[in-house]
Amino acid sequence: MTIEAADRALVLVEALPYIKRFHGQKVVIKLGGHAMERKDETLLDIVLLRYVGLFPVLVHGGGPEITALSEKLGLKAEFRDGLRVTDAATMEVVKMVLTGKISPDLVASLNRLGGQAVGMSGEDGPSIIAEPENDELGFVGRVTQVNAEPIEALIGRGYIPVIASIGLGYDGNAYNINADTVAAEVAVGLGASKVLLLTDVQGVLDGDGKVLSELDRGTAEELISSGQVSGGMIPKLKACLRAVEAVPQAHIIDGRVPHAILLELFTEAGIGTMVTK
Numbered sequence: 001m002t003i004e005a006a007d008r009a010l011v012l013v014e015a016l017p018y019i020k021r022f023h024g025q026k027v028v029i030k031l032g033g034h035a036m037e038r039k040d041e042t043l044l045d046i047v048l049l050r051y052v053g054l055f056p057v058l059v060h061g062g063g064p065e066i067t068a069l070s071e072k073l074g075l076k077a078e079f080r081d082g083l084r085v086t087d088a089a090t091m092e093v094v095k096m097v098l099t100g101k102i103s104p105d106l107v108a109s110l111n112r113l114g115g116q117a118v119g120m121s122g123e124d125g126p127s128i129i130a131e132p133e134n135d136e137l138g139f140v141g142r143v144t145q146v147n148a149e150p151i152e153a154l155i156g157r158g159y160i161p162v163i164a165s166i167g168l169g170y171d172g173n174a175y176n177i178n179a180d181t182v183a184a185e186v187a188v189g190l191g192a193s194k195v196l197l198l199t200d201v202q203g204v205l206d207g208d209g210k211v212l213s214e215l216d217r218g219t220a221e222e223l224i225s226s227g228q229v230s231g232g233m234i235p236k237l238k239a240c241l242r243a244v245e246a247v248p249q250a251h252i253i254d255g256r257v258p259h260a261i262l263l264e265l266f267t268e269a270g271i272g273t274m275v276t277k
Helices: 005-022 033-051 063-072 088-112 149-156 179-190 217-225 233-243 260-266
Strands: 026-031 055-060 117-121 128-132 141-146 160-164 166-169 174-176 194-199 214-216 249-254 273-276
Touching: 005 260, 026 033, 026 179, 033 055, 033 063, 033 088, 033 160, 033 194, 033 260, 055 088, 055 149, 055 179, 063 088, 088 117, 088 160, 088 166, 088 174, 117 149, 128 174, 128 179, 141 166, 141 179, 149 160, 149 179, 179 194, 179 233, 194 233, 194 260, 214 217, 217 233, 217 273, 233 249, 233 273, 249 260
Parallel strands: 026 055, 026 194, 055 160, 117 160, 128 166, 194 249, 214 273
Antiparallel strands: 128 141, 166 174, 249 273
């Protein structure tokens, strides 16, 4: 299918109100899991956001890559309520994958596409302070404080921060933190206007498998307590609930859809599930 020049111009004009609305605003985007499979399109969207006057902040995880390396090293992956049980050996794998491979790759790709990106983790600054979630999960952290100053400094210099989901504990240990949780806390700490969680499903589904396009806090909490959402969707929905305490809207969208970020931000219909206060 070809698009005529006039139609291309119309698409840009229709996006103009949304570009004006979000100009100068911070948008936190979480990328991880199988949504990484289309990361080049996602990163191109992020570069475009920066060029039209938004301030994107990219938070990333790397669950499949961490699992793959763990298995090669003979470490069994174990999850509870969507969170990875992280002993000392697994924590070393997490740091190797997130800060040694994925973050540099994302930064290099963003720079190649015309952006200016700098990689960091929550240990840098430190920007993310954490405490243990519970003894059963090992080095899995709960965010207790976001120090926005190092992140704001990068934004102020025109860079796109690329943040690996690792925090620093008061005990000096590094903690593995769910990337959805980090994205929500960073969005709150920065006073962002939106947080977008890219995943590998269409959004939050109802009992018939249809996407719930919008959820308020009460409905989202009921979905969690009733068990209608499970596994990795639990921390995503909890992250959205945390975000909307201070951020106007949080979205769970399908990162496998081409240019999902642009569809959500710059079209009237949007995609996925929007969570509101």
